[in-house]
Amino acid sequence: MQLEFLGKLQRILNEGLFVASYKYALILAIAELSVEKNDREDGSLHLPLEEISDRFIAFYWRQAAPFGGGTYLHHNTGKEASAVTRIRAFQQYAPTLAAAREHPRWHTLVRSIARLLVEMPLWKLQRVGADRLDFLYEEQLVDEGIVLRPGIADCFRQQFAVVQALVQMAWLTFVQRLPANRELLGSTGDLADFLFGCERTGLAAIVSGLRDVQKGTCFYCQGPLHQTVEVDHFIPWSRYPRDLGHNFVLAHDTCNRDKRDMLAAPIHLTRWVERNDNENAALRQIFDDARFMCDMDASLTVAEWSYDTAERSGALVWVQKRGQTAHLTPDWRRLFLAA
Ligand SMILES: [Zn+2]
Incomplete structure (x- = not known):
């Protein structure tokens, strides 16, 4: 089960065409929540959309901040990803993620990003070309959330370090390969290559x-x-x-x-x-x-x-x-x- 799980996850990372980095944040959010929550009796796990959204925002909180010299990294092949734009706007009210979570408008942001997850990456994550892998969760909302298939949360728990490393590496490469980031990253643009390449x-x-x-x-x-x-x-x-x-x-x-x-x-x-x-x-x-x-x-x-x-x-x-x-x-x- 775990090898099959990793094989399919790698298919998503290697073959999936990503226009934005949303899918990486989504996988990592699901992985973290799997570790922190307990399965239902049949081994499935319900993840409320707003909790996924909260975690998703946390992953982008650092990335939305200025990268250096007051400029921003791009996270999308086209115009700037709207999740990043919204999070960046929120950073004007709250300098840190902890402060943001205390802010009265935090839940508005969480709900707006939750809606965006439903519109964008949630139903696209498991599609690779014409294939629907559908191995992580059923493609429908259940009680304002998704239901991880039996055994999937356990795979995320058992393979957490591997999943994290695979996704972070793929995410890093994605951001570095975006033409819009090339000028900004300049000679450090091949950081992953420099370290591991x-x-x-x-x-x-x-x-x-x-x-x-x-x-x-x-x-x-x-x-x-x-x-x-x-x-x-x-x-x-x-x-x-x-x-x-x-x-x-x-x-x-x-x-x-x-x-x-x-x-x-x-x-x-x-x-x-x-x-x-x-x-x-x-x-x-x-x-x-x-x-x-x-x-x-x-x-x-x-x-x-x-x-x-x-x-x-x-x-x-x-x-x-x-x-x-x-x-x-x-x-x-x-x-x-x-x-
Ligand atoms: Zn050729």
Whole structure:
């Protein structure tokens, strides 16, 4: 149950298209309330909307404040998220969250954010593309709240640290990737990469080599690489954070960003296995020169493990640009039978 729970939660984080960071705050609010409350007899848990809202506001309280030099971080791909705007306005009445909770208008704010939760993230959280995962709670209001399905609150309790780390990391990355924040974050924009990410300077050294191996074309769409190129982790860094040479491919920045943290469809996996096989000597040279670890067997094992995990959790894989995805079917396995 807990592995399935985490698998589905990762699907929401990796595949869900978020226009605002609301979903992260919503998951964390539900996780905290699960820890603090007791289940009903059947293992389900009723969470009142206003308590979720109260917790949701608390998560945004810090983020709504000025980030530095009096400027604000963005939390939305379009115009500023309205929850953030409302919380920011409230901060003029109350300097701290504790003071805010004592303020006579606090409950008005809580109720207004509760309505926003119903309009926006609550019924979207569990949708990934055309899939309705619906594993956390039923998609309906019950007694002005939601009902976590039996066993779900317990999963949040047992896996609280893991859930928190997964969501915080995804949230951080989301905020950093928003174009509107790039100027403000500047050189600190890659903070997560700086702390946990791969060695960007090393990546620059392998671009020309990979360009030759790929004959000047994008690994994914096969189009000519004239525009900005990016070195992509074929198995996304978020799934396996280790730089093994064979995992690098060169792609259009547009293809790379569209793929995000998804696995590539089997058609790309086939090409990747073949490339590593046919060009092994040239690739080794490129990665050795740039001082990247090279271990073809390990790369294949990681790939097999990633696709196996993805198939078991019913994941979508990335096919091509403009968000075209498909369900992973077992035929990818034939690529690993021969090995
Ligand atoms: Zn491309």
